[in-house]
Amino acid sequence: MEIMVLGMNHSTAPVKIREKFKIQKESYSNFIESLYRTEGLKECVILSTCNRTEIYAVVDETHMVKHKIIQFLTDSFEANKLQITNNLYLKENDEAVKHLFRVICGLDSMVLGETQILGQVKEAYTRSHSHQATGTIFNKLFNQAITFAKHVHSETDIGRNAVSVSYAAIELGKKIIGSLHSKTAVILGAGEMAELTVKHLHANGAGKIIVVNRTYERAKKLAEKFGAGTKTMDRIHDVLIEADIIISSIDMKEPIITAKDMETINLKRTQRPLFMIDISVPRNIDPKINNLDHVFLYDIDDLESIVETNLEKRAQEREKINDMIDQELLTFKTWLSTLVITPIMAALRSKSLGIYEEAISQIENKLPGLTERERKIIRKYSKSIVTQMMHSPLIGMKQMVATNSNQKEISDLIIQLFSLEEEVDEQYNARKFNSKPNHLINVLHPSTTFGNIPVHS
Secondary structure, three states: OEEEEEEEEOOOOOHHHHHHHOOOHHHHHHHHHHHOOOOOEEEEEEEEOOOEEEEEEEEOOHHHHHHHHHHHHHHHHOOOHHHHHOOOEEEEOHHHHHHHHHHHHOOOOOOOOOOHHHHHHHHHHHHHHHOOOOOHHHHHHHHHHHHHHHHHHHHOOOOOOOOOHHHHHHHHHHHHHOOOOOOEEEEEOOOHHHHHHHHHHHHOOOOEEEEEEOOHHHHHHHHHHHOOEEEEHHHHHHHHHHOOEEEEOOOOOOOOEOHHHHHHHHHOOOOOOEEEEEOOOOOOEOHHHHHOOOEEEEEHHHHHHHHHHHHHHHHHHHHHHHHHHHHHHHHHHHHHHHHHHHHHHHHHHHHHHHHHHHHHHHHHHHOOOOOHHHHHHHHHHHHHHHHHHHHHHHHHHHHHHHOOOOHHHHHHHHHHHOOOHHHHHHHHHHHHHHOOOOOOOOOOOOOOOOOOOOOOO
16 A cells, blocks of 8 residues: 655646646546546545645555556546646655645745645545545545644744735734724725735724725725725825825836825824835835835835745744654654554454453353352453453554564564464454445555555654
């Protein structure tokens, strides 16, 4: 048994290639149902976002299944096989598990440390699980990964520093004027950058947001998304008197706010501080405004230096998180090793209880005069002896498998030592028989190995 991931992302494929292999939400059900019927594939999760399409799978043998998945992608997207293979990467076992941990923490994202990918991985796993395409291994792995990513974002600084211009603008504003809850924020423009800025302002609880644009209809459309107000460009002077924050992203050749305008407006503001950010190119707020009292003006270069510094801070967290990932991998592999020993432990319990029942039956036959109370006492203490006798061997089995890379050799040794061949086969057949139809539950025989995933590093 092996774990693999086959995929493409923003580092290996340009957007013109990635967009061809983006799986739409309405098509996901058909994709996952078709994929998990692939011969040799036991469990699968499909992660498809703007920046990556990845197939995670538990398989019998990676090399064989890899070609079948590539053919599946070729047929599903009616694509050129060479176009797919030239942009794909394959990661197996340890590297596949570590890759998932890196992806979900944002270490493999276009924007280092972004948190959106956590929700996307969680959604991908939930969908696969709802289609019964995950079983014992991926249920454990993906739940562990989700918990780990939440821990990373709460315990490290990987996501705490702004790395987009619009978000950096809001964070800088908060540092200068404090909480936004009682502040009035004015956005000049209604394009993509303006919308991102309004979104961040809304998320940070700005008391009042006003969108000002040359085209009133566009301003109104943006404002309605976030419950903001709208003003036309000819009312800009009135708006500036009211504002605490001005963020401009309008594409104009000449400044729409001059130093002379601002001098007049400043007299009516009664020395209230005004925070201004001009993220337009060319700039449309007169740079001379920065010389006025109580006005703080920044342009896009100021913000990009903040973003660059913050990216460096995030990068410093990368090594810390990579160390954490190594520990998570070890935890997962230790758990993985117990899957092989589980049916053997169950077989040993079954055999010991069988011996116990046979011994009790012989005692009752030889001592027919026992009262019901005496029978219960004999049963209770006899069972207690068996339980206590089995406790240490069962714990020892787990420890032996968890600390030895040759799991099959250890498993075979235990089976031979306790003569469990018959009981192990019964356990395996019972689990296999009780599996739900069409449900990819991993029924592991002790002869199962997990590729080249060693239990200890």
